[in-house]
Amino acid sequence: MTDRHLEEELSAFLDGELTLEDQARVSQHLDACADCRTDLQRLEETITLLRQLPSREAPKHLTDAAMRLVDARSRRVRWLSQLRRVFFEPVWPKLSLGIAALASIALAAVLTSQEIPFQGSNEEASSQAPDQQSYSRAAHVETNQYSLSLPSTPPGAAAPASPPLAGAAPPRSAPAPMPNPAIPDISGRLVVSDLQAGMRKMRELTVAVGGEEIGIVHQAGAVVFTVTVPESELRRFMAGFATVGQWQATRAEASAWPDLRVQIRLIEANERAR
Amino acid sequence: MNKAGSIRTDDRLMAERLRRGDNLAWNEFFRRYRDRIYGLCFRMLRNLVDAEDAAQDVFIRSVRAIGTFRGDSSLNTWLYRIAVNICLTRLETAKRNGNSVELDPELESNDPAPDRLAASSQLQIALRRAFDQLDPLFRLPVHLRDVEECSYEEIVQILSIPLETVKTRIHRGRKLLQQLLAEYSA
Numbered sequence: 001m002t003d004r005h006l007e008e009e010l011s012a013f014l015d016g017e018l019t020l021e022d023q024a025r026v027s028q029h030l031d032a033c034a035d036c037r038t039d040l041q042r043l044e045e046t047i048t049l050l051r052q053l054p055s056r057e058a059p060k061h062l063t064d065a066a067m068r069l070v071d072a073r074s075r076r077v078r079w080l081s082q083l084r085r086v087f088f089e090p091v092w093p094k095l096s097l098g099i100a101a102l103a104s105i106a107l108a109a110v111l112t113s114q115e116i117p118f119q120g121s122n123e124e125a126s127s128q129a130p131d132q133q134s135y136s137r138a139a140h141v142e143t144n145q146y147s148l149s150l151p152s153t154p155p156g157a158a159a160p161a162s163p164p165l166a167g168a169a170p171p172r173s174a175p176a177p178m179p180n181p182a183i184p185d186i187s188g189r190l191v192v193s194d195l196q197a198g199m200r201k202m203r204e205l206t207v208a209v210g211g212e213e214i215g216i217v218h219q220a221g222a223v224v225f226t227v228t229v230p231e232s233e234l235r236r237f238m239a240g241f242a243t244v245g246q247w248q249a250t251r252a253e254a255s256a257w258p259d260l261r262v263q264i265r266l267i268e269a270n271e272r273a274r
Numbered sequence: 275m276n277k278a279g280s281i282r283t284d285d286r287l288m289a290e291r292l293r294r295g296d297n298l299a300w301n302e303f304f305r306r307y308r309d310r311i312y313g314l315c316f317r318m319l320r321n322l323v324d325a326e327d328a329a330q331d332v333f334i335r336s337v338r339a340i341g342t343f344r345g346d347s348s349l350n351t352w353l354y355r356i357a358v359n360i361c362l363t364r365l366e367t368a369k370r371n372g373n374s375v376e377l378d379p380e381l382e383s384n385d386p387a388p389d390r391l392a393a394s395s396q397l398q399i400a401l402r403r404a405f406d407q408l409d410p411l412f413r414l415p416v417h418l419r420d421v422e423e424c425s426y427e428e429i430v431q432i433l434s435i436p437l438e439t440v441k442t443r444i445h446r447g448r449k450l451l452q453q454l455l456a457e458y459s460a
Binding site for chain 2: 049
């Protein structure tokens with residue numbers, strides 16, 4: 001018989017939650033102590049009884065509201081994806097082409113004004129072709145490799161008149177990327193005179209708009225404060241920043257979710273001046 | 275890979291699908307946890323209406339917060355933790371407002387038919403009463419361990435209390451139940 005009776009070790013022993021060493025010690029004690037063996041048996045009976053407690057069947061409609069929220073979000077994400085495809089995706093290639101074309105024209109103009117006589121011969125123009133070709137290639141790189149034809153490039157001298165590069169076309173059929181939950185929808189710096197007071201005000205503001213604090217990271221002279229805020233309250237939330245400090249946004253993106261993720265880096269004014 | 279590891283992987287895959295707004299995954303998730311979360315809320319709040327309200331809140335909160343699930347714990351633990359926090363907030367609010375959320379265990383016999391049938395044995399009625407008489411400090415860890423079959427480590431994460439406290443509360447809760455049940459059977 002050992003010095004004392006077992007207490008919570010008995011439950012942990014039955015649950016298999018002891019270390020091997022403790023398990024051996026408890027087993028050894030049980031071999032020698034009839035009282036603890038009786039205790040263990042009663043405990044085992046109680047646990048067996050507890051496991052007979054019938055589980056409660058939840059009402060069928062219990063998750064209906066949550067499922068409606070899932071549906072609403074899915075619809076919203078699909079709608080935004082379509083919107084993005086219809087309005088934005090075709091615009092970027094066009095814009096890129098336009099910018100590249102303008103850049104090429106500008107370059108060509110600079111080159112012609114500096115090196116090529118205004119009314120040069122074909123041979124002279126032809127002699128410039130390699131340079132223009134290299135610029136043309138640079139333009140290819142800068143514009144996501146869309147095929148370009150420079151207006152001043154003589155036929156046959158420019159980059160090979162190949163069709164647009166394979167794989168260079170915009171992925172129109174690819175689904176729009178889903179929002180990454182790790183990236184805030186809105187982020188920025190908030191310069192405050194006192195970090196502690198600033199944090200307190202931000203917390204009050206978050207609660208006032210029904211938001212939720214989801215992360216806080218303390219750094220030297222700064223605090224990164226991340227919250228989710230209902231989209232409907234975003235305007236009120238951000239208007240409140242003026243009462244806390246000086247706000248400077250670094251990122252603001254449309255989100256597909258009703259709750260927006262806002263990351264605020266609070267910086268103490270004197271820290272910023274340092 | 276060990277069991278815990280594969281569960282984590284399953285949870286991560288499930289969480290990824292949930293984050294993408296996959297309706298099938300959400301259906302599966304709700305089906306898997308509906309009864310368990312409802313049971314946990316009832317165990318904490320001891321009132322069917324409050325338990326239903328709280329469980330609905332838990333699932334809505336899970337949809338809103340799935341983006342914050344990092345996979346450090348299992349989905350199980352993550353969801354139970356949401357449930358415990360929601361129930362504790364409700365209990366706090368009720369206490370502050372002076373409202374009683376206690377339900378006389380006798381009223382439990384007004385449960386829907388399947389439950390009433392299941393609870394028809396005297397033993398089960400005695401069990402429920404005994405459970406309801408337990409201090410919430412002990413009731414919750416014992417429920418998580420003996421009904422939900424959570425590990426001690428999971429209970430540590432769900433309740434945010436140290437392992438030693440979990441051990442003590444589970445053991446003391448069981449001992450109290452043992453006494454209460456002895457009284458009923460006498």
